[in-house]
Amino acid sequence: xxxxxxxxxxxxxxxxxxxxxxxxxxxxxxxxxxxxxxxxxxxxxxxxxxxxxxxxxxxxxxxxxxxxxxxxxxxxxxxxxxxxxxxxxxxxxxxxxxxxxxxxxxxxxxxxxxxxxxxxxxxxxxxxxxxxxxxxxxxxxxxxxxxxxxxxxxxxxxxxxxxxxxxxxxxxxxxxxxxxxxxxxxxxxxxxxxxxxxxxxxxxxxxxxxxxxxxxxxxxxxxxxxxxxxxxxxxxxxxxxxxxxxxxxxxxxxxxxxxxxxxxxxxxxxxxxxxxxxxxxxxxxxxxxxxxxxxxxxxxxxxxxxxxxxxxxxxxxxxxxxxxxxxxxxxxxxxxxxxxxxxxxxxx
Numbered sequence: 001x002x003x004x005x006x007x008x009x010x011x012x013x014x015x016x017x018x019x020x021x022x023x024x025x026x027x028x029x030x031x032x033x034x035x036x037x038x039x040x041x042x043x044x045x046x047x048x049x050x051x052x053x054x055x056x057x058x059x060x061x062x063x064x065x066x067x068x069x070x071x072x073x074x075x076x077x078x079x080x081x082x083x084x085x086x087x088x089x090x091x092x093x094x095x096x097x098x099x100x101x102x103x104x105x106x107x108x109x110x111x112x113x114x115x116x117x118x119x120x121x122x123x124x125x126x127x128x129x130x131x132x133x134x135x136x137x138x139x140x141x142x143x144x145x146x147x148x149x150x151x152x153x154x155x156x157x158x159x160x161x162x163x164x165x166x167x168x169x170x171x172x173x174x175x176x177x178x179x180x181x182x183x184x185x186x187x188x189x190x191x192x193x194x195x196x197x198x199x200x201x202x203x204x205x206x207x208x209x210x211x212x213x214x215x216x217x218x219x220x221x222x223x224x225x226x227x228x229x230x231x232x233x234x235x236x237x238x239x240x241x242x243x244x245x246x247x248x249x250x251x252x253x254x255x256x257x258x259x260x261x262x263x264x265x266x267x268x269x270x271x272x273x274x275x276x277x278x279x280x281x282x283x284x285x286x287x288x289x290x291x292x293x294x295x296x297x298x299x300x301x302x303x304x305x306x307x308x309x310x311x312x313x314x315x316x317x318x319x320x321x322x323x324x325x326x327x328x329x330x331x332x333x334x335x336x337x338x339x340x341x342x343x344x345x346x347x348x
Contacts, residue, residue: 037068038251041093044083047076048283050198050297051121051236053273054096054305056282058262066261067254080149084109087241094244094255098122098236099317100151103326105340110242112342114256116234116310117263118301120216122155123200126192127185128208135163135212135227139170144190146178149326151235152194157324158228159213167324182207197297202288218302228320234313238305245342253344260305260346270298311341 041064045055055073058064064071076095077083086092088110096117105111124143126132132141138160145153157167165171176184181193182203192212195203203209217224220231238259245252266273274294277283283294315337321327327336 035065035068036070038248038254040070040072041251041255042072042074042091044076044086044092044095045073046282050277050283050294051118051196051301052096052282053266053277053298054117054238054259054262054303056277056280057266057273058258060276060280061262061265063258063261063265064255067258069251069254069258071258080104084111087111087239088243090241090243092241094238094240094259096236096238096259098151099314099321100149100154101239102314102318102321102336102340103149106327106331106336111239112242112245113237113310113314113340114240114252114342114344115238115260115305115307116313117236117238117259117305118234118303119218119232120214120229120235121197121200121297121301122152122194122215122235123197123204123211124152124156124159124192124194124213125182125185125200125203125209126212128210130191130210132192132212135159136165138163138192138212139165141191142172142174142189144174144176144181144184144193144195146181146195147175148173150194152196154321154324154326155213155215155229156192156194157326158320161320161324162226162228182209185209197301198289198293201293201297205293206288216300218300230313230316232302232309233316234306234310235301237310237314240342249344252342253346256305256307256344257346263303263305266298266303271295273298307343307346311337311343314341 043055045052059071059073084104101109132138143156153173160167174190178195178199181195184190185193213227214224215229215235217229217231225231240252240255274291277294278285278291283289315333318333318336322331
């Protein structure tokens with residue numbers, strides 16, 4: 001047997017095999033680069049929130065991929081300082097959140113809003129047998145909230161200062177876990193609660209809680225407007241990392257476009273959105289947190305990433321939080337808006 005000839009044949013086959021394997025690997029890499037023109041993004045979105053729908057839908061319905069982004073959805077850190085550190089370091093790229101971030105941005109948080117993404121999801125409620133009929137009746141009362149510096153506290157404070165009350169002197173704030181707020185009110189541990197959907201919606205529908213303030217003023221209710229609840233005002237916004245905006249504005253714009261398309265899709269498909277949130281495990285199912293109720297909450301929030309209106313809404317809340325004492329007394333609106341808002345100018 002000619003061993004040299006056999007050995008040569010084996011070497012030849014191996015060379016061809018390795019070459020083909022290398023071509024396959026390169027081809028896969030080229031396809032991945034083609035599919036994800038702007039590379040990967042990390043979104044701290046997994047926290048069980050219904051109104052985080054734009055994160056989930058942009059991922060599940062392929063809007064991130066369509067715009068050249070490979071998205072990774074990760075857990076949302078419970079401590080806001082960890083979230084701020086993640087944005088500053090470039091660990092996180094984007095997230096939808098509410099206007100509670102304004103004081104943090106004023107104090108140096110490295111994020112900017114880029115469009116209001118949906119209307120209100122926050123209410124001030126009292127038990128069905130409460131004697132409290134208006135915001136003025138809250139003087140001297142105790143209000144339950146999920147956290148100091150939370151948006152329910154800010155929304156309630158805006159209403160208080162519109163009623164001539166001092167949010168820092170005329171009421172007492174008491175913190176409870178969000179899922180325990182309604183029980184605390186029923187037990188008499190607090191007189192009213194500032195809370196978010198779906199907990200607010202559940203307290204209303206199941207336990208008969210009465211609404212004193214609702215920051216979702218889609219229909220332009222004059223009584224709510226007098227309490228500082230802006231007509232069709234954006235409650236939550238898309239936030240992006242300053243580092244990303246500065247280093248790669250095209251990638252940042254691709255993220256904004258993904259959320260804009262996701263928000264438009266949600267507004268047209270609330271029931272399918274609810275099914276995705278529940279069936280994919282983004283929101284935990286309960287007897288009450290079902291497709292029908294989640295669909296209604298999504299409908300009520302009117303998802304729409306409006307870049308121009310988002311800026312004016314944010315400016316409005318800067319004024320309100322300044323009056324309520326949560327921003328510095330010498331805050332200059334125009335300066336903070338510039339610090340807190342980025343318009344990628346996508347054409348709307």
